[in-house]
Amino acid sequence: MEKNIVISSLNNLAAILHDNYLYEFIINDSTYQVGNIYIGTIARIFPTIKAVFVGIQINKKYKNGFIHANDLFLLRNKKNVPSLSVIVLKQKLCVQVIKEAFFDKNPRLTVNVSxxxxxxxxxxxxxxxxxxxxxxxxxxxxxxxxxxxxxxxxxxxxxxxxxxxxxxxxxxxxxxxxxxxxxxxxxxxxxxxxxxxxxxxxxQDSNISKKIIRDFYHLQISSIFVDLPQALKKIRFYLEYWSCLTFNPNLKLLVVSKQLLERFKIHSAIAQAYSFRVELLPAGYIFIETFEALTIIDVNSGIFDKQKHPIGLVLILNCSAAKEIAYQIKTRNISGVIVIDFIDMISKKDQLELLRYLHKLFKYDYAQTQVVQFSELGLVEVTRKRTGKSILELIINSYPNFSKVYSAMCRIKVIDPTKFLSEKSSYLTARLSLIKTYSSAYFEQRTFTPDVKVIQCTKETYVLNYIMRQKKMKINVL
Known part of the structure; x- marks a missing residue:
């Protein structure tokens, strides 16, 4: 298996590829804070839930961090038991972020700095x-x-x-x-x-080149691709700093100055990770719906008819779906409770075979994953430890209004959801093309009638009207 690393310093992101397929997606943005060390002031103490909120001012949205009493084991009382009695309001602590903030939850902190x-x-x-x-x-x-x-x-x-x-x-x-x-x-x-x-x-770890070489590089990597010569110098420096070239002298370091992400189809991989429907081979498709701490995955057989095909074909389709589900969970970095509704199987033997296959697929996942047996309703429950933000969270946090426009345009069928984030109209390209539209809260649209009128509308309405106008003119907007 050929394993490569693609690092884009211009977009501040990186991807790990296995046989030219996206295996892992890493991005450094303004909201990334895992591993950061802060001086914080205790803002509130909640003895009933054994928690403390520490003001660290990560950004405008997240001003406080959450510390549980179990994470205060370095601050102990006389009985050597973690207690909230050893801390007071406005006390200053040196804390580190161990879990990212997601949706409306504040980041989790600890005093055990590393x-x-x-x-x-x-x-x-x-x-x-x-x-x-x-x-x-x-x-x-x-x-x-x-x-x-x-x-x-x-x-x-x-x-x-x-x-x-x-x-x-x-x-x-x-x-x-x-x-x-x-x-x-x-x-x-x-x-x-x-x-x-x-x-x-x-x-703070803000250098993506340093982070990739430190945490994700290993001897099986055959090539590293970058988009800038300056980034190549940094990569070579960190490889020599950690003595990596002595163990892997055949490592290739290449600069792809133009269309680095398009060459390795990273845009299309991100588009697939953002879509709700994923096609399966040889037949069928799956739906992936993600909520705050729950993900529902539904497997559909498509035009498959159980009465005209042998029963053993159901196990083959479910195994094919399980392979794609494990890949999607890994690339999207889905965490929490995952409920999978496979195609119904009557045979207990086939159910056990599918569970063994799922265990084998999640065996090499770096995140702690546990597969539970079939429930009485025929559902498979999977729990996966949170190790960072998912692609959906990264897109929403990087540009909050992007998801609203995307869902609105898909709902009125202005665009095809599967083609909205294609290689040419990817998430990154869409951010650049819509940045002028999002620059202000209201927009003025003048008609070509004799009586000139000024119409004020919201950002989403302006974008939808603009795309509908271009579609009538038969012009490819994106």
Missing amino acids: IPGRYVIFSPLNKIVCISRRILHNNEKEYLKSLALLIRPLSFGGIFFRNNAIQVSTDVILEEWEILKFRWKLIIKIMNQNLKLQSFLLY
Whole structure:
């Protein structure tokens, strides 16, 4: 399987491709805040729900963060039990975002600050030693535990070994450990200089090239494509900084200056991830409807007739749908409770075979996923841990009015929903083409009648009227 990475510095996004298919989509926008470290002030304390709200002022919408009592384990009372009695109003805390804000929920915070590296994660406020669950060999686990015991007496803080730690020498790990400790000392200095402020950003990962090489690059990657020569220099610097080129000397670094996203069909992949209906091969289709913490997936057989075809064909269609569902959940980054309504199967043996196939599909998902057995209504329940924003949330947060116009135009059938976000009329292109339309709250439209009239309308109405006018003139708007 050929694995490539595409990084667009102009659009501040990246994609991981497996055999030219979108496997993962990463974007850095103004609302991205996971891993950021802030100085915050305690705004409210709720003893009944054992929660604290800390003012950190991420943006205009999210001004507070949520901390549960279990995340205050570093602030303990005399009985060594996490308690809200050890904190007071307007007390200042050094907090880190561990879960993104989504829809109307504030981000979740913790006082257990950690600084990530490629091979280790430094946690300065505790003394815990952890090893990644992806490291399966016992000899490697024992080696890393011994290395942690050698490091700990000479320094402070906890250490977490990532999966990449088994591929490098001890000197590289020790060097990165010292760099992370030095970075924490700089954060302490910045914090001491800004104690008078109620909230302040101390640390942020804003470089997408650094994030991709640190968190997503591995030895199976064969090529990295970028759109700017300056971005290629950054990529090469981080690869040499983490000694990645020594383990993969055949890695190709290429610059595609024109139409990088169109060449790898990332626009069409985003369009498919935003559509509600997905076609299946050889027959059938699925509907995906996502709510705040619940996703409903319905599998339809299309023109398939059970009476004219053998019963075993139902299992084949369901397995084909399960493969596409696992791919869509991965690419869209759907989390929460997922309810799947497959084509009805009478045989219990076929149901167990489908569940085994689903377990195999979700086995290599980095997010913790659990597949539950068939319910009495014939539904399959899947739970997936939230690891970031979905593509739908990223689109809505990047441009809030975009989804309203999209749904309105699809509802009145001005456009085909499957072609609205095609390769030529993608989400990114639509943002650029509609930016002038969204620049103000009201628009003036003058008619060509002798009596000149000025009509005021909302943004969505103006866009719809404009597209309808162009459609009558037989002009391709997008």
